[in-house]
Amino acid sequence: MTSASIEKFNPCEKITAVILAAGKGSRFNGHKMMHEINGIPMAVVSALNALPHVNQVLVVVRPQDDILKRALDTYGLSYTENPDFEKGMSSSIVIAIDNIPEDQNILLCLGDMPYIEFDTYRHLIKSFKNNELKKIIRPIYQSEDSDPIPAHPVLFPAFLQTDLTLLSGDEGAKSILKTHKPILIETSDEGVIKDIDYT
Helix, strand or coil: CCHHHHHHCCCCCCEEEEEECCCCCCCCCCCHHHCEECCEEHHHHHHHHHHHHCCEEEEEECCCCHHHHHHHHHCCCEEEECCCHHHCHHHHHHHHHHCCCCCCEEEEEECCCCCCCHHHHHHHHHHHHHCCCCCCEEEEEEECCEEEEECCCEEECHHHHHHHHCCCCCCCCHHHHHHCCCEEEEECCHHHCCCCCCC
16 A cells, blocks of 8 residues: 555554664663663563553564563563664564554654653644544654754554555655654653663
């Protein structure tokens, strides 16, 4: 299904949160996704934070990352392996879409952003429904000290799944965000820009 077929697409309210956790984390000293937040691996925290707001969660991991897979199993979280993780973030998005029903809307989350507030997810999904499930919804961080910063997670309508499978490289879904301008939701939640790169 292409973006041109939006008018023929029957929107569904089901949402899958895709947690991207297959990156190498080369700037991090240690196993980035296993870095503990209050005793729980970071990627698991990111998945659990999204879980109450969606129909299902799917974590994308490296095939050899057995320690993370065991942690996800402990919390009953689903995952899929990305054998092409070295090709960049887009390869993880493509793998995820291949493992999700075509009627699912996609909440694209980064595994290294475990501090997003409960209300932020709620406001994104409310805006998505207010826009008839047809617009990309993205948070934009606003503070008194800086210009607005486009942030994560980003909610994609299901009709863009095919577009997501055509991505390549390490720029994620930037090309789609240029073509399909998102609805921007202002937030003061620092969790939407606070990732963990160093320890």
